């Protein structure tokens with residue numbers, strides 16, 4: 001303003017029109033105003049020049065803007081020591097500032113607390129899978145056979161008591177009653193004794209899936225019942241069905257080759273009088289093997305999967321995995337090493353086809369469909385083949401059957417060797433184990449243990465739970481094993497899936513008094529039942545331990561931690577589960593019937609710290625107590641299981 005008004009008397013009057021917007025004024029500004037700055041205030045005494053400024057009257061504050069320096073003037077000042085110094089100072093300040101920011105950024109990245117690594121685990125990695133034999137769980141209409149309504153009534157036990165959302169439902173297809181080979185008559189229909197209306201069952205499955213629960217079914221691609229309509233058509237050489245089964249033409253006098261059944265030395269061939277040819281049956285003569293080298297049969301199996309995936313089924317347990325595809329060339333006479341029929345390479349390609357179907361239905365996170373199977377007789381390379389990798393993915397979970405866990409003669413070193421046989425760093429990184437001990441096809445865990453060690457079988461059952469729930473992999477648990485149900489009183493294989501024993505009332509709460517259960521209960525059901533398993537007198541029961549260990553298994557280190565094992569003497573097995581930067585655990589198991597003291601030097605074979613907290617104790621002692629291992633030891637009574645917790649590393 002002042003400049004504007006001051007400049008007015010000297011204004012160029014002939015430029016009035018231009019002055020409407022801007023006014024050119026001569027300002028009494030000595031050039032040395034700059035020189036003063038340069039010389040630190042020691043400017044020239046005599047102002048000689050005036051500078052021209054353009055003043056914008058529309059600007060509210062009327063601020064004056066200056067014209068820039070000419071080239072000569074710039075050069076003049078460029079070498080002035082003041083500006084040279086200032087330039088250097090600014091230059092150095094810029095780079096010092098830039099470097100400081102870089103160092104700070106690196107320091108933040110290096111020093112800031114990082115989130116520990118968590119692998120991308122799916123529901124079938126984190127949950128236990130609970131296997132129920134559908135017709136043996138609960139009878140709702142008092143006809144002695146378990147049914148869908150009964151299962152619905154008892155779902156709370158699975159989800160709330162056992163904290164399990166994954167239900168593996170077996171023995172529910174329309175099949176020939178109680179054939180050991182699960183002789184399916186229709187893979188897309190449920191057994192009317194379980195539920196008359198297949199549509200109603202499908203709706204129930206869909207509802208479970210909506211509620212976040214998972215229903216898994218068996219897939220039995222190896223064979224069907226001999227009474228399946230496919231076999232009848234195939235025996236009559238009807239159209240496409242002609243090659244649905246594995247046939248070998250030839251004289252009825254002797255089978256085409258020496259191929260034997262899976263679990264016996266009997267011939268795997270029987271002569272069919274309709275077709276006048278031999279059919280292959282690796283599991284039972286009642287159940288002819290499907291020809292899985294025939295792409296039309298493979299399409300039928302895939303269609304069955306799609307039918308159940310559409311209904312909301314979350315996965316399949318694939319039965320008889322090792323026997324699925326056999327050599328299509330039945331003229332190969334000798335199978336004494338079982339290489340033509342067991343773990344035959346064609347099975348791998350078949351599994352890839354099934355995997356693609358499962359992947360196509362795995363649309364959203366948390367809703368993936370799983371394929372798994374138990375293997376009984378395969379070497380390490382064959383087991384790895386069943387997982388497959390990269391572009392040849394096959395099963396999500398492979399469960400090598402852990403028979404050692406029900407052998408009381410298997411000491412600490414024996415169990416260590418068993419575990420080290422099935423796990424490896426590669427398996428822990430890329431593959432996933434299933435941990436299965438009991439199932440529908442063999443004597444129950446408790447029956448086997450009670451037979452070989454009548455005094456300590458309950459303690460041994462608890463040890464089996466600890467190993468099944470705390471070693472790496474998904475526990476596949478057979479109904480009733482959690483509290484120690486034993487085989488039913490029948491002599492047939494049906495005794496392995498006798499009715500669930502809920503309590504000590506007549507018929508064990510499975511069905512009402514006076515009704516004959518379709519399979520006889522175990523003679524010991526008054527002691528071995530779910531209700532009894534909840535009661536603690538002195539020691540922790542296997543059922544209470546099962547529930548506590550299931551809770552413990554939710555810890556990151558048990559979910560995806562690395563596993564290391566060592567032993568003390570013959571009887572103490574110790575293993576650590578350690579996920580980097582999470583609290584980690586050491587489980588101590590005394591497999592012998594004498595007391596053992598474990599010191600910090602015994603624990604030295606695993607990674608330990610002086611201070612530890614007791615997370616689990618099979619006699620429920622000292623739980624949550626802090627131990628200083630420097631001057632304390634862990635005392636193990638016979639068959640004790642103790643889990644110690646250690647703080648996470650920084």
Ligand SMILES: [Ca+2]
Pocket residue numbers: 139140141142143144145146147193
């Ligand atoms: Ca019923």
